[in-house]
Amino acid sequence: MSPTADPKANSVVIPIAEDETPPHDKQKQQPEQRQEYSFSSLLHSLLPLLPQVNTRWLIHSAKVGLALVLVSLLYMLDVVHDRLGDNAMWAVMTVVVVFEFTSGATIGKGINRGIGTILGGGLGSSVALLAQEIGGIGKAIVIGASLFIFGGMATYSRMIPSFKKKYDYGAIIFILTFSLIAVTGIRGDHILKIASDRLSAICMGFVICIVISLFIFPMWAGDQLHNSLASKFDKLACSIEECLEDNIKPLDEKKGTQQAYPHGSCLAVLSSKSSDETLANFAKWEPWHGRFGFYYPWNKYLQIGELLRELAAYILSLRECLRSKEEPLRSCAMMDIGDYYRATCILLASTLRELGHNICDMKKSQQSDSILAKFEMTRSELCSTMLVSKLAKLMNRNSGIGGGISSTSIVFLLSVITDKIEVIVKEADELEKLARFSHT
Known part of the structure; x- marks a missing residue:
């Protein structure tokens, strides 16, 4: 085409119908309708959030x-x-x-x-x-x-x-x-x-x-601290039961669920120190409400909470020891101490759950003496000569010492957890006396 040629000769003209307008013109002509649609969409987006309102x-x-x-x-x-x-x-x-x-x-x-x-x-x-x-x-x-x-x-x-x-x-x-x-x-x-x-x-x-x-709908710091302490017992009991499930599951099933159990329960207990101290400080300012009177032993709640945080740290150590990378050695170790391990975990979990329920309901435990007797028997079984001889045989049977060390670590952690829960049982019994829990 020559430079002087008419550019309209090669252009293509697309006719526009009378009822059609460009998109930008439509947007200009319907601003109110677009605003209505955005408002309704906002309402629809907020409706699913209503059940989540605290x-x-x-x-x-x-x-x-x-x-x-x-x-x-x-x-x-x-x-x-x-x-x-x-x-x-x-x-x-x-x-x-x-x-x-x-x-x-x-x-x-x-x-x-x-x-x-x-x-x-x-x-x-x-x-x-x-x-x-x-x-x-x-x-x-x-x-x-x-x-x-x-x-x-x-x-x-x-x-x-x-x-x-x-x-x-x-x-x-x-x-x-x-x-x-x-x-x-x-x-x-x-x-x-x-x-x-x-x-x-x-x-x-x-x-x-x-x-x-x-x-007008009072919210008491004392109630929050009380419920928080009771829930800690249940969280740690669930963590111990998870440790027991790790031992019971087959090897191939464990590999598939290695990350199924987060440490959330134990970590929540470990990170509760600051909130517990704040709630206890606020609770001391509150007047008599419900069964929480003046001079209520809130400091005892802090002492028990500190013991529970130490217990949570030991439970985390036990879980890491159970999930050792040396799976064959650990499985061989658990074959010899499996009965002791299962019986001890069941006793510890049931004791913690019972203590938590008693504190939540503010009831006196009727079996504190029997629980302490069971703990004494469990401690003697863990430290018995028969168990020590089994560990020695296990160390001689393995080519290395990894299995013996794994078994020794498990037994040691179980013994420490047992001692710690025994102390918690005694502190809970003292709390029952200071707070005057009921018998029913």
């Missing part, structure tokens, strides 16, 4: 929302606003920072906030009044020195572990309130009124939080 979280969210509504209504009242002024907003701040998931945590933070506000406000007012009396350059010196001394002392107290567990939030509020009142007093008047108004607003917010937390 009811307890939903209740807590509704309680916080109710507390915010009530405290905001108080702020809107002319009587409250005329009395407190803008300091009434401290009631809203109190609800936001104090309202926690459990009643014990709410009470603990509220009391800490009240004590910190009283001490910080009182001391800050005294320092501000003293600074105003001195006047001149002495005012800045007094304010600066007091902030350095009391702020540093409060910060140092937060580093003490025993103080930090219960009163860390109170120390923070003390530093904040003391600094605000003291600094405000440099250029402001009516220092005592400002401090009292803020304290009144904080008390109003705290009262609203306590009433809603205690009387």
Whole structure:
């Protein structure tokens, strides 16, 4: 084609029907319909999530929302606003920072906030009044020195572990309130009124939080700690039963299910230390509810939980020993100690499950003496001369010493687990006496 040729000569024209429009034009003409479809699709995508909603979280969210509504209504009242002024907003701040998931945590933070506000406000007012009396350059010196001394002392107290567990939030509020009142007093008047108004607003917010937390679907930290301790026994019992199943299954079946049993139960017990200590701290703030009275032995729960974590570590070691790569040596070893192994695992698992049920139902065990007697017999069987001779024969029969070492490790771990559970039985019996469990 020559350069001067008409380009339209070789072009192809596709006719468009009258009722047809380009796709982008259709999108421009139907924006509302597309929005409707997206909204309905959003609803359909949210419907499957409804069964997964945590009811307890939903209740807590509704309680916080109710507390915010009530405290905001108080702020809107002319009587409250005329009395407190803008300091009434401290009631809203109190609800936001104090309202926690459990009643014990709410009470603990509220009391800490009240004590910190009283001490910080009182001391800050005294320092501000003293600074105003001195006047001149002495005012800045007094304010600066007091902030350095009391702020540093409060910060140092937060580093003490025993103080930090219960009163860390109170120390923070003390530093904040003391600094605000003291600094405000440099250029402001009516220092005592400002401090009292803020304290009144904080008390109003705290009262609203306590009433809603205690009387509307209360969630107790003590109940959570109690149920958590009882569930640990069942988890460890299941782990021991899995160790027994590993021994019973044939070799080819084990290879197919080597990863079928995760260590989730034992790992969950091992990682429960922080949550247990937090729940125990909150539970000590809670009032009498149900069968959990004042001075309930929550520290005993922590002691038993620590023993259960040690037991979980030994159970994990036993499972790894049972799943040794030297499968023929391990299978040969289990042929000689299989009866002892099975009997011991059944006893340990049943004992743990019974202890967990008794603690969950808060019932006294009727067979603690017989259980201890069985443990004594089991220990003597594990350490008997007959078992030692079998291990010696096993070591002589194998060309190497791997099978003997595997058997010795299994017997040793079983013996340690037996001793640890025996200690737990005694601690659980002491808990029954301190907590006054019922006989039925």
